[in-house]
Amino acid sequence: MKSPEVPASAGLLAAVRAIATQTAARHAADVDAKARFPAETVAALRDARVLSAAVAPEHGGPGCGLRELAEFCAILAQECASSAMVLAMHYSQLACITRHGADSPWFSAWLRETVQRQDLLASMTSENGTFGDTRSSICAVQRDGDRFTLEKDATTGSYCAHADAILVTCRRDADAPASEQVLVMVRREDCTLQQTTSWDTLGMRGTCSPGFKLASSGHVRQILPGAFADSSAQSMVPYSHILWAALWWGIAAGAVARAAQFVRGQARQKPGTVPPTAQALAQLQVRLQAMKQNWVSAARDFDALAGERDELMGMGWALRLNNLKIACSEAAPQIVHGALQVVGILGYKNDSPFSLGRHYRDALSGSLMISNERIAAKNASMLLVYKDAA
Ligand SMILES: Cc1cc2nc3c(=O)[nH]c(=O)nc-3n(C[C@H](O)[C@H](O)[C@H](O)COP(=O)(O)OP(=O)(O)OC[C@H]3O[C@@H](n4cnc5c(N)ncnc54)[C@H](O)[C@@H]3O)c2cc1C
Numbered sequence: 161m162k163s164p165e166v167p168a169s170a171g172l173l174a175a176v177r178a179i180a181t182q183t184a185a186r187h188a189a190d191v192d193a194k195a196r197f198p199a200e201t202v203a204a205l206r207d208a209r210v211l212s213a214a215v216a217p218e219h220g221g222p223g224c225g226l227r228e229l230a231e232f233c234a235i236l237a238q239e240c241a242s243s244a245m246v247l248a249m250h251y252s253q254l255a256c257i258t259r260h261g262a263d264s265p266w267f268s269a270w271l272r273e274t275v276q277r278q279d280l281l282a283s284m285t286s287e288n289g290t291f292g293d294t295r296s297s298i299c300a301v302q303r304d305g306d307r308f309t310l311e312k313d314a315t316t317g318s319y320c321a322h323a324d325a326i327l328v329t330c331r332r333d334a335d336a337p338a339s340e341q342v343l344v345m346v347r348r349e350d351c352t353l354q355q356t357t358s359w360d361t362l363g364m365r366g367t368c369s370p371g372f373k374l375a376s377s378g379h380v381r382q383i384l385p386g387a388f389a390d391s392s393a394q395s396m397v398p399y400s401h402i403l404w405a406a407l408w409w410g411i412a413a414g415a416v417a418r419a420a421q422f423v424r425g426q427a428r429q430k431p432g433t434v435p436p437t438a439q440a441l442a443q444l445q446v447r448l449q450a451m452k453q454n455w456v457s458a459a460r461d462f463d464a465l466a467g468e469r470d471e472l473m474g475m476g477w478a479l480r481l482n483n484l485k486i487a488c489s490e491a492a493p494q495i496v497h498g499a500l501q502v503v504g505i506l507g508y509k510n511d512s513p514f515s516l517g518r519h520y521r522d523a524l525s526g527s528l529m530i531s532n533e534r535i536a537a538k539n540a541s542m543l544l545v546y547k548d549a550a
Contacts, residue, residue, distance in 0.1 A: 169224045175208035176232045184240035188366075191242055192518050195365035197322045201236070201243040206278040210247070214254045216262070219271035225463040226255075226399060230406035230455060237410025238417065241522035242366025244410055246280075246319055248403035249367075253281035253327045255399040256343060256384060259466075260391045266381035270345075282323035284374060286315040292531055295392065296338035300331035301383060309377045310344055313356070318369040321355070324348050328374065329388055341388035344378075351376035363521030394472045398462050401481045405455035405488035408526045412451065412495035415519040416444050419499040422506065422514050437502045444498045451491045458484050475546045482535045489526030496520045 184201045191198045205211055214229060215221025229251050237244035254274075261267030285294040299312040312328055320326055325347045332342045357371035384391060419441055426435040458480065465471055496519045500507045507516040 169213060169222055169228045172208070172210055172213055172222065172224065173228070173231065173235075176205075176210060176235050179204045179208065179210075180236050180239045184236055184243045188240035188243075188518070191240060191366035192363075195359060195361070195368065197319055197368045198240060198243040198246065198366045199322070201240060202246060202280060202322070205247065206280070209275070209278060211250060211278040211280060212254075212275045214251055214258055215271050215275055216258055219258075219262070219268065220275040221271070225459075225466070226402055227456065227459040227463050229399075230403055230459045233403050234406040234410040234413070237407035238414035240366070241407060241411045241519075242364055244407040245364055245367050245404075248400070248407050249283055249318055250281050251403055252396055252400040253283050255395045256327060256391045257281075257345070259395045260343075260386055261384050264381065264385050266379070267345075267384070277324070279324035280319070280322065282318060282320045282326045284312060284314045284317050284320065284326050284328040284372070286317075287329075288313045288315055288371070290338070292534055294329065294530065295341070295389070297330045297341050298338065300334045300336065301342060301344055302334065303380055306380050307377060308344070308380050308383065310346065310374070311376070312374045313371075314374060315357070315371050316369045317353075317372045317374075318367040320353055320372055320374075321368065326351070326374070327384075328376075332387075339389070342386075343384040343388050343391055344376075345382045345384065346374065346376040346378065347382075350378045362524060363518070364525045390469075390473070393478065394469050398458075398472065398477070398481055401485040402455055402459050402462065404526065404529065405451075405458070405484050408488045408492035408523060409448070409451050409455060411519050411523045412448055412492045412499075415496040415499040415516050415523075416441070416448055418507070418514050418516060418519075419444065419502040422503045440498065440502050444495055444502070447491060447495050447498070451488055451495070454484055454487055475542050476548060479539055479542055479546065482539050485530070486527075486532050486535055489529070489532060492526055493520065493523040496523050 183204045187200050212221045213224040216223045233244045233248045236247060257267055287298055289298050290296050302309045310330055325345050328344050328346050329341050332340045352375050354373040355370050356373055359368055359370040423435055423437050423441050500516045503514045506512040506514040509515055510517050
């Protein structure tokens with residue numbers, strides 16, 4: 161798959177392409193079958209210094225923009241969606257630090273160090289009792305002098321057991337309302353994780369996302385400056401929705417690539433004829449192209465506006481990002497379904513080179529990963545007051 165723009169990261173882009181085809185593709189079926197962490201792929205990303213791609217030059221990184229990071233996730237997802245989701249979630253957390261922590265000496269030093277160490281960051285926003293609403297917390301960070309303690313009962317914590325640090329949402333203090341949240345960086349060595357549920361899911365099995373009870377402590381400078389309301393709207397939501405959309409597109413593109421290979425095989429069997437499946441394949445390309453334009457344009461516009469914090473806090477952006485998330489999470493399984501209709505029984509079989517089972521199962525997670533119904537309800541209330549045309 162060609163990439164149109166490769167400014168700051170030509171070397172990284174080539175590395176991600178090689179990791180996708182040589183490492184992620186090789187281990188994807190085993191990662192899925194065993195619901196195990198894609199350790200080989202993450203190790204390769206670390207070795208190629210892909211994990212620090214978003215770190216700015218003043219902290220020693222290449223300073224890749226969202227468009228470039230999205231391309232990395234899209235490429236990886238064509239071979240292993242779980243690996244791509246790990247990378248996307250890591251970048252969404254890293255963006256909160258690069259964009260909201262750079263003025264803090266502690267986070268600034270951490271950014272410089274992570275370029276060397278290539279830390280992997282996980283996220284803990286979900287919590288038992290908040291029902292999938294990332295913008296409210298029950299748990300609170302407890303400060304005592306320059307130390308903090310924090311406990312959280314999370315419903316879902318992707319690859320937390322494999323991460324070097326976890327960014328945890330919580331109330332700013334024990335007296336704060338549920339929506340007054342901060343983001344705390346909990347280092348793996350400063351916490352215990354008690355697994356509370358299993359992760360035997362239909363898809364995205366390699367993200368290893370069971371529930372965890374977290375108990376942690378640390379220095380108060382590990383609390384990211386500012387309110388989570390700001391880092392969420394200006395960074396975590398734009399990065400996660402755009403990167404997820406890119407990787408869901410990657411899953412669909414991987415499925416369409418298998419269908420195209422199948423159709424070409426049919427064409428070779430009857431030279432000079434166009435197989436009847438070729439037309440359905442052509443229609444899938446139309447949907448794939450529209451889906452790609454949706455996340456590419458959002459990523460480009462975000463890169464152009466990245467410093468305009470007030471605009472990113474506006475309803476226009478919130479609606480656009482929510483629409484992108486809903487549209488792409490719905491389109492991906494539909495396109496995979498279309499690819500399955502093209503391939504037929506060889507796509508339905510698990511042991512065929514044209515198998516599409518993993519693509520299908522992985523793509524189904526998108527609409528649940530922050531429920532589309534929940535997002536649509538937020539859009540509905542914004543649209544009561546937001547009058548600009550989309
Ligand atoms: C692959 C994967 C990885 C994940 N990784 C992480 C992670 O690393 N860290 C983390 O914190 N979380 C993670 N999550 C959790 C995720 O982000 C959501 O918080 C969680 O999936 C929501 O769970 P839920 O569906 O039970 O909750 P809810 O959002 O409460 O949804 C429950 C039901 O209520 C419906 N519903 C909710 N609101 C409305 C409404 N307003 N109108 C109508 N119906 C509504 C939904 O459609 C759904 O049927 C992950 C999820 C997935 C799938």
